[in-house]
Amino acid sequence: LHVTQGDLEKEKRKLQNIFAHGTESICSLILGVRPRSVFPAVLNEIQERQQFLEDMASLGQEKDYIDIINTEISQVNVLSATIMFI
Numbered sequence: 301l302h303v304t305q306g307d308l309e310k311e312k313r314k315l316q317n318i319f320a321h322g323t324e325s326i327c328s329l330i331l332g333v334r335p336r337s338v339f340p341a342v343l344n345e346i347q348e349r350q351q352f353l354e355d356m357a358s359l360g361q362e363k364d365y366i367d368i369i370n371t372e373i374s375q376v377n378v379l380s381a382t383i384m385f386i
Contacts, residue, residue, distance in 0.1 A: 345376045
C-alpha cells in the first residue's frame with residue numbers, strides 16, 4: 301500500500317476531527333491499513349512535531365506550544381499502537 305502526502309493530510313484532518321469531536325471510530329478509519337505502510341508516516345509526523353518544538357525553543361516560544369505538541373505526539377503514538385493490533 302502506497303500512502304501519498306495527500307492521503308496523509310486527509311487522514312490527519314480526519315484524526316484531528318475525531319480527537320476534537322469524537323465523531324468517528326478510530327478503528328473504522330484504520331481497517332484495511334497495513335501497519336508497515338503507516339509506520340514511516342507515523343514516524344515522520346512525530347519527527348515534524350519534535351522539529352517544530354526545537355524551532356520554537358530556539359525562538360524562545362517553546363512554552364506556548366509544548367503541551368499542544370506533546371498531546372499530538374501522544375495521539376499519534378496511540379494511533380500507531382492501535383494500528384499495530386489490528
